Amino acid sequence: MLLIARRLLLGTALALSLPLAAQAQSPIVIKFSHVVSPDTPKGKGAQRFKELLEERSKGRVKVEVYPNSQLYKDKEELEALQLGSVQMLAPSLAKFGPLGVKEFEVFDLPFLFKDDAAFRNTTATLGLELFKKLDAKGITGLSYWDNGFHVMTANKPLHNLADFKGLKMRIQSSKVLDAQMRALGAIPQVMAFSELYQALQSGVVDGTEGTPSNIYTQKVFEVQKHITLSNHGHLAYAVVINKKFYEGLPADIRVVFDSSMRDATLYANAIAATENAMSLDKIKASGKSTVYTPTDAELLEWKKALMPVHKDMESRLGKATIDAAYKSAGFVAPK
Numbered sequence: 651m652l653l654i655a656r657r658l659l660l661g662t663a664l665a666l667s668l669p670l671a672a673q674a675q676s677p678i679v680i681k682f683s684h685v686v687s688p689d690t691p692k693g694k695g696a697q698r699f700k701e702l703l704e705e706r707s708k709g710r711v712k713v714e715v716y717p718n719s720q721l722y723k724d725k726e727e728l729e730a731l732q733l734g735s736v737q738m739l740a741p742s743l744a745k746f747g748p749l750g751v752k753e754f755e756v757f758d759l760p761f762l763f764k765d766d767a768a769f770r771n772t773t774a775t776l777g778l779e780l781f782k783k784l785d786a787k788g789i790t791g792l793s794y795w796d797n798g799f800h801v802m803t804a805n806k807p808l809h810n811l812a813d814f815k816g817l818k819m820r821i822q823s824s825k826v827l828d829a830q831m832r833a834l835g836a837i838p839q840v841m842a843f844s845e846l847y848q849a850l851q852s853g854v855v856d857g858t859e860g861t862p863s864n865i866y867t868q869k870v871f872e873v874q875k876h877i878t879l880s881n882h883g884h885l886a887y888a889v890v891i892n893k894k895f896y897e898g899l900p901a902d903i904r905v906v907f908d909s910s911m912r913d914a915t916l917y918a919n920a921i922a923a924t925e926n927a928m929s930l931d932k933i934k935a936s937g938k939s940t941v942y943t944p945t946d947a948e949l950l951e952w953k954k955a956l957m958p959v960h961k962d963m964e965s966r967l968g969k970a971t972i973d974a975a976y977k978s979a980g981f982v983a984p985k
């Protein structure tokens with residue numbers, strides 16, 4: 651009798667204490683998946699966010715960063731986010747189309763941004779409006795992180811429009827980038843970032859556009875003999891989180907989460923330009939790729955060929971979206 655009572659008591663005590671003990675011990679886990687190297691503006695931003703949040707939450711949150719498409723590739727990662735298999739991502743703005751939020755592709759319009767400031771002004775205004783569109787998809791937009799301007803690579807020099815004719819160029823999934831490559835006379839091919847190096851090496855595609863930081867860390871420069879510093883497009887990211895997960899975070903954790911995101915954003919955006927400049931220097935030093943700065947006349951030829959893309963994309967992006975981007979970017983059409 652006594653033994654049974656003691657067992658019952660013990661059992662009750664265990665049942666009461668275990669969940670509490672387990673609660674105290676097991677942190678909230680955030681899986682943050684991305685497709686680039688840890689040694690990039692995005693990779694370093696994600697790592698900084700992890701460090702800040704883990705420290706500020708005093709270990710109550712654990713952020714697991716999975717770089718290099720380790721968990722998911724481009725398209726799969728957005729699906730995984732919606733399903734809650736990962737909690738955070740930072741896809742490029744060119745990758746939200748398949749999710750049904752095509753307006754982010756406005757950031758891909760060729761020669762829209764004259765500098766980083768023009769880009770940041772656009773994310774701070776139109777960008778915040780566009781975040782609202784993610785809500786219906788079960789996603790919350792947190793921040794915009796810069797990478798930098800796109801350059802063009804191939805195994806032949808790319809100076810004039812004629813040089814693009816018939817080249818198979820890898821692009822991200824954006825329809826604006828598809829139209830851009832066609833306007834240059836190339837054949838666009840959508841491909842996951844993780845497949846890029848192999849595709850260039852084996853000749854599945856002839857060239858690509860990208861930032862120096864990605865071209866360096868993915869070793870693209872080892873399989874592409876020519877790089878043209880065209881700065882025709884801009885690459886940046888929306889840091890996003892599963893909405894239900896975010897809203898379910900305890901209030902005090904939300905406070906440190908938000909402050910960590912704010913500071914990681916400042917950090918990522920502060921290092922982006924230097925990271926790209928350093929990558930370009932390393933590419934030049936390798937001697938594997940010839941880096942070419944186009945003349946004003948060559949750039950004007952590119953710009954003239956690409957401006958019709960802005961008009962053609964009105965039906966996809968909406969004229970109001972394009973006008974808003976023009977205004978915040980201070981865009982002036984080339985003459």
Ligand code: LMR
Nearest residue numbers: 685686742822843860864
């Ligand atoms: C690309 O696919 O080229 C980029 O979006 C990769 C990245 O995340 O920087």
